Amino acid sequence: MTTPDAPPRELTVALLGGGTVGSQVARLLRESADDLAARAGAALRLTGVGVRDAAKPREGIAPELLTDDLEGLASSGADIVVEVMGGIEPARSLILAAMAAGSSVVTANKALLAEDGGTLHAAAEKHGVDLYYEASVAGAIPLLRPLRESLAGDKVRRVLGIVNGTTNFILTKMDEDGADYADVLAEAQALGYAEADPTADVEGYDAAAKAAILAGLAFHTRVRGDDVHREGITSVSAQDVAAARDMGFVIKLLAVAELVDDEKGVVVRVHPAMVPRTHPLAGVRGAFNAVFVEAESAGDMMFYGRGAGGAPTASAVLGDIVAVARHRLAGSRGPGESTYAHLDVLPIGDATTRYYVNLDVADRPGVLAAVAQAFADNGVSIQNVRQDGHGDDARLVVRTHTAADSALAATIERLRSNDAVRNVVGVMRVEGEDER
Ligand SMILES: NC(=O)C1=CN([C@@H]2O[C@H](COP(=O)(O)OP(=O)(O)OC[C@H]3O[C@@H](n4cnc5c(N)ncnc54)[C@H](O)[C@@H]3O)[C@@H](O)[C@H]2O)C=CC1
């Protein structure tokens, strides 16, 4: 390959964070310097890497670049400040200080964007700088720019997918190897997929933050992480995984954001769901992510790729750095926040989906009819029932047609109060059956 002519200018880059992602960003800035300069239109010079312990050597980062003075680095007036440290504070203050000093910001921090993205966007607007965050959702996969730019002329109705690599890695190993949850989590941590506190992954907070960001971009409204209905995977047992497998399903942690109520509101939810093994999401294994976007004119689209890990995430960060660099050279900015739609974020009860309900019931006449009545009285239509007797008890597995979450919740409450229902063994939403 020929080496391009030396670019006429230099832009400075300050890096806040030198961990899994930051170290890969530093490596790519160094190893791909010539290509990046040719693409951006200026050389990109790394001026410093902010870390907790600047005395600790980091492979691939020159020791003189390391600093624990993150405030000084953030407000140094670098052309681009890259925040890959994570957490709410001091990341938020450092980003705001960087913008006040005239720097454009690239961040991978979904927790912060979902908590207080409005403040960051307002500051970017005020100071006339860019705020880019492709790495914050679905790692390497180009997803936010397509939503923010390519689909700006369409109307998105639904976004559904797997957006957390750690939990998908865990669920895949549980499904394929019958692996133990704790061992798999440790492996995901060692591979650099998990958050600093992996509770964020396994309890669904990370996916909820990403769902909030996706919903905001897809529907031009503001959604915060706290608005998202969230259930993690900690209550998914090996038995649940095996039962799903027996029925031809796989359990995935899904993030769903959809327009509801005649498009007056949105429901945004993160929870484990059973997906048919024939569905494309079932084949998304390990730390890969996949997101379906349903838009009015475009129809259905699927975005697939690596959702976690140092190098894949750094790829998305570098893409943003080049975009932001081009804007600075042109004296322009990318698109700002678009929240003109002001949609209500509605409760989970307004969501509609199918369900799988697993019950232990007394094996005596009339029980099946009573169970069916509980569903019927709450307007939940049964798709099929499987009954296996064992001793005095019977196991009933009920699959429903599409129903409101509130109706299903009322049905379960009614079943729990029925003496003949000894135990509600499992309740799980079923997604992706319609496409079969
Ligand atoms: N690891 C991954 O696969 C992905 C991570 N992200 C996001 O990227 C960001 C960074 O993630 P990782 O690199 O995995 O984290 P990490 O824990 O490996 O690295 C964090 C870095 O920031 C520094 N840091 C953190 N808090 C600091 C403080 N208060 N003062 C000084 N230095 C501090 C640490 O010293 C370390 O160098 C997070 O926002 C994470 O959510 C996004 C997509 C994927």
Ligand SMILES: N[C@@H](CC=O)C(=O)O
């Ligand atoms: N912990 C996250 C990292 C990427 O966003 C995940 O597992 O997906």
Ligand code: NA
């Ligand atoms: Na992405």
